[in-house]
Amino acid sequence: MLSQETNELLTRVGPGTPCGELLRRYWHPVAVAAELTAEKPKKRIKIMGEDMVLFRDGQGRYGLVGEHCCHRAASLYYGTIEEDGIRCSYHGWKFDLSGKCLEQPFEPKESMFKDKIRQPAYPVEKLAGLLFAYLGPKPAPLLPRWDLLLREDGTRKIVVLPVHQCNWLQIMENSVDPAHTYYLHAHQFKARGFPVGGYYYRPIGRLEFEEIRGPVWAGIVKKRTYGEGGDTEAEVGHPLIFPNMLYAPQGPDLVIHWRVPIDDTHTSIFWLRFKPSEGGRKVEQPEDPPAEYLPSLKTPEGEYGMTSFPGQDMMAWETQGLIFDRAKENLGASDRGITMYRRLLQEQIAVVQSGGEPLGLIRDPKKNEIIRFAISRGQARKEYLEGRPGIDVSRSTGS
Ligand code: FES
Ligand SMILES: [Fe+2]
Known part of the structure; x- marks a missing residue:
């Protein structure tokens, strides 16, 4: 639960607002x-x-x-x-x-x-x-060169979603709310007779969040195991990149999501979808990847289309209200990723207010040649969750 005052602080994005000033420090x-x-x-x-x-x-x-x-x-x-x-x-x-x-x-x-x-x-x-x-003060930091924007071992596609009629923070909080995938996605598909498959059909066994304050990017990485008892499969990675991005596997593809506030009650969503090639071979790319504009996610009757991931997510985000009044929420233990993200936002707003530089701005070109992320499935993730040397997400830095 948030006070009215903190809710305003974290959601308003116009010029001169504290959160607007923070978001203006990023491309x-x-x-x-x-x-x-x-x-x-x-x-x-x-x-x-x-x-x-x-x-x-x-x-x-x-x-x-x-x-x-x-x-x-x-x-x-x-x-x-x-x-x-x-x-x-x-x-x-x-x-x-x-x-x-x-x-x-x-x-x-x-x-x-x-x-x-x-x-x-x-x-x-x-x-x-x-x-x-x-839109921030000069000098501008470097435009981050996320790996999916540059990798040559696959094909890229831009996806533009319909404008979402809700505040940006509702969409971002969802990125540190992995518990939603079971009911909002798997259960909805199952109820409509879609074939069962994918990680989101398995209840989450253990859920952890790790804050990253790396030299190149900052954010929150989700660590989770699926299944109950010994039947676990682990996943590590899938970071929320501070302040308004998500880096996510989507089937065999990898997708960067940007959630850009249009104003306090409307948000643009862009995806950059990358399909790795067979065997990692180099693929010739056009300079501009093809762009797909998703049609309305609602039915002709104006209801949310609950048969696709984006439609299901849009239902959850928009029905919270134009600007969700967080004084009315009741957060549980499974919502701690949300609390962690809000704390980080509040802390970074204060940094900007006191004249400092917020996390995750890149000014050294050497660190920006290509910013790679470590996301993998299976044993490596299991080892990570068990605290054994495996994949180290904090090493996801400029190469
Ligand atoms: S309004 Fe006069 S030149 Fe633009
Ligand atoms: Fe979702």
């Missing part, structure tokens, strides 16, 4: 790069309560500017793309990628007024077909 995916084409080089987006225009200038470089022109607030979405920036369609002020005002056609020639003008603007970088933006 977030904001769009699929292929959405911006020569014919349609602009996209209106909202992230953490800020209305913005994402665009590609005439040189093919990406920019993200506040939607409303700093002159008289007309929308820059209707602006004209030029070689070196975007020109407002109202009175023609032109801004470059950094928000610098390049021209004010109707000001006196000798005027220095434009030098005092700045349109809000944020850096954008492209990686694995996704456009990532950084």
